[in-house]
Amino acid sequence: MSADIRLLQGNEACAEGAIYAGCDFFGGYPITPSTEVAEEMARLLPRHGGKFIQMEDEIAGIATMLGAGAAGAKAMTATSGPGFSLMMELLGYGCMAEIPAVIVNVQRAGPSTGLPTKGAQADMMQARWGTHGDHPAIALCPSSVAESFSLTVKSFNLAERFRMPVQLMLDEFIGHLREKVTIPAPGELEVYTHPRPSVAPGEYRHFGDGTSVGGAYAAMGTGYRFNITGLTHDPMGFPTGRTDEIRWKMDRLRAKTDDHLPELVDVEREFLDDAEVVLFAYGGGARTAQEAVRLARARGIKAGLLRPRIVWPFPDQTVADALAKAKAMLVVELNQGQLIGEVRRVNQGGTKVVPVLRYDGEIITPDELMTAVEANR
Amino acid sequence: MKDKHQIRLSGSGGQGMITAGVILAEAAGVHDGKNVVQSQSYGPEARGGASKAEVIISDQEIFFPKATAIDILLAMTQEAWDRYSDDLREGGLAVVDSFYVKAAGRPNVHALPLSQSAREEVGIEIVANFIALAAIAELTGVVSKAALEKAMLARVPRGTEDKNRKALEIGYRLARGAKG
Numbered sequence: 001m002s003a004d005i006r007l008l009q010g011n012e013a014c015a016e017g018a019i020y021a022g023c024d025f026f027g028g029y030p031i032t033p034s035t036e037v038a039e040e041m042a043r044l045l046p047r048h049g050g051k052f053i054q055m056e057d058e059i060a061g062i063a064t065m066l067g068a069g070a071a072g073a074k075a076m077t078a079t080s081g082p083g084f085s086l087m088m089e090l091l092g093y094g095c096m097a098e099i100p101a102v103i104v105n106v107q108r109a110g111p112s113t114g115l116p117t118k119g120a121q122a123d124m125m126q127a128r129w130g131t132h133g134d135h136p137a138i139a140l141c142p143s144s145v146a147e148s149f150s151l152t153v154k155s156f157n158l159a160e161r162f163r164m165p166v167q168l169m170l171d172e173f174i175g176h177l178r179e180k181v182t183i184p185a186p187g188e189l190e191v192y193t194h195p196r197p198s199v200a201p202g203e204y205r206h207f208g209d210g211t212s213v214g215g216a217y218a219a220m221g222t223g224y225r226f227n228i229t230g231l232t233h234d235p236m237g238f239p240t241g242r243t244d245e246i247r248w249k250m251d252r253l254r255a256k257t258d259d260h261l262p263e264l265v266d267v268e269r270e271f272l273d274d275a276e277v278v279l280f281a282y283g284g285g286a287r288t289a290q291e292a293v294r295l296a297r298a299r300g301i302k303a304g305l306l307r308p309r310i311v312w313p314f315p316d317q318t319v320a321d322a323l324a325k326a327k328a329m330l331v332v333e334l335n336q337g338q339l340i341g342e343v344r345r346v347n348q349g350g351t352k353v354v355p356v357l358r359y360d361g362e363i364i365t366p367d368e369l370m371t372a373v374e375a376n377r
Numbered sequence: 378m379k380d381k382h383q384i385r386l387s388g389s390g391g392q393g394m395i396t397a398g399v400i401l402a403e404a405a406g407v408h409d410g411k412n413v414v415q416s417q418s419y420g421p422e423a424r425g426g427a428s429k430a431e432v433i434i435s436d437q438e439i440f441f442p443k444a445t446a447i448d449i450l451l452a453m454t455q456e457a458w459d460r461y462s463d464d465l466r467e468g469g470l471a472v473v474d475s476f477y478v479k480a481a482g483r484p485n486v487h488a489l490p491l492s493q494s495a496r497e498e499v500g501i502e503i504v505a506n507f508i509a510l511a512a513i514a515e516l517t518g519v520v521s522k523a524a525l526e527k528a529m530l531a532r533v534p535r536g537t538e539d540k541n542r543k544a545l546e547i548g549y550r551l552a553r554g555a556k557g
Binding site: 176178290366 | 416
């Protein structure tokens with residue numbers, strides 16, 4: 001069979017990736033610039049035996065996604081700025097109730113209605129802390145249409161394994177970019193589906209030991225009885241006020257990411273071995289950095305690129321290692337400075353941390369970035 | 378031929394600039410086997426307002442996805458020409474609609490009756506974008522004619538194939554005339 005090569009938009013590749021990962025439910029409400037994800041899912045899901053529901057708003061959209069996830073579907077929703085804000089409360093519900101699902105945010109410039117057709121990366125901290133309360137977060141940022149496909153597959157895998165909502169933080173630049181993509185053949189990319197419990201229904205505890213990461217958990221309506229609630233709960237899912245059980249639950253949530261950091265590091269490193277000027281970039285903004293790092297090398301500047309594909313949890317150790325060897329780290333973001341705070345947090349030495357930001361709806365040009373590289377060489 | 382071409386197709390919303398960009402990228406990328414990226418910029422409105430699509434075609438991997446120095450510019454409206462002609466690099470080529478655009482004072486500008494030919498010969502102005510694509514293919518060789526036709530036919534509504542094929546033929550002819 002010849003390779004399946006197509007010209008796809010980032011948003012379309014996201015939908016194709018979801019289908020590849022076995023997604024069988026989409027609930028949402030269309031919003032620019034994420035609409036093509038919903039359109040493609042509406043077209044593709046019925047052909048693959050899945051269900052698509054357009055709800056009355058984004059709150060209902062994420063609610064149906066969580067309901068489907070709890071009932072055993074591989075579920076997703078897609079939105080942008082204002083819709084993402086509306087989804088925040090139920091994102092926390094998904095964390096508390098430990099429901100696997102994928103939320104796609106195709107970031108546009110905000111705040112509020114902002115610039116619906118223009119891109120930004122200004123929801124990065126919202127992805128980490130947008131819902132209230134301590135909670136784990138997993139978020140990924142694709143920098144190409146091909147990655148929009150592969151990281152969507154990965155988002156579903158992580159959601160299943162870590163048993164929590166995963167956020168795919170696209171941006172308008174990649175969401176609406178069209179590139180040539182070779183669709184992976186079935187089996188080429190790993191598709192992970194969590195195991196179902198093998199114990200007798202009477203012995204099953206939905207939030208029992210070993211069910212948090214990589215363990216077996218049951219879908220609602222399959223004979224296993226349990227409760228799910230947004231209230232802090234015990235291993236059966238029933239509300240609790242006992243301090244030992246509260247601590248148990250909160251530590252269990254934190255451990256999802258904190259105890260599994262090595263498998264949650266996904267960073268592209270280019271030209272880093274001898275790099276004195278390191279560009280830190282992600283998502284659509286990284287396309288400028290990929291160009292600039294090559295321009296810099298051609299000019300004899302020892303530049304390198306650190307590009308996290310998983311941004312939450314933040315790759316502390318990887319960034320710290322690069323900082324320790326660099327003279328300067330230039331943090332390239334399409335916002336007024338969000339992940340730069342994380343870079344500064346892990347910067348223990350005297351490495352200069354320099355923001356290179358743009359927040360007018362346009363992407364930073366290679367010339368603009370090279371000016372900053374030259375100034376910090 | 379140089380190995381990287383930055384192309385901007387500009388006009389007003391509803392003139393099919395983004396459709397033309399997608400078809401050009403698909404032709405060069407999927408059918409001619411080049412590396413391509415296609416991006417676009419448009420306002421919140423569905424009709425009217427400035428609209429542009431950009432296509433970069435290269436033999437090499439493409440990192441920065443937006444056009445920075447335009448090799449080939451299409452301007453379907455005066456507003457598009459006024460806004461974008463400054464980004465045309467020295468030695469770059471422009472195709473403009475002679476009915477809507479006055480583009481005096483620049484070398485290598487081909488003013489072609491794109492919309493007029495669409496109206497008079499095909500009977501619908503909407504195919505002016507395909508006339509323009511064919512003219513660009515004929516003038517620059519940036520995409521093969523076979524690939525362009527294949528990509529176009531895969532994207533247009535069924536039943537419109539003949540009209541759209543005719544548009545390509547008009548474009549080739551106008552460009553051959555312009556080349557002299």
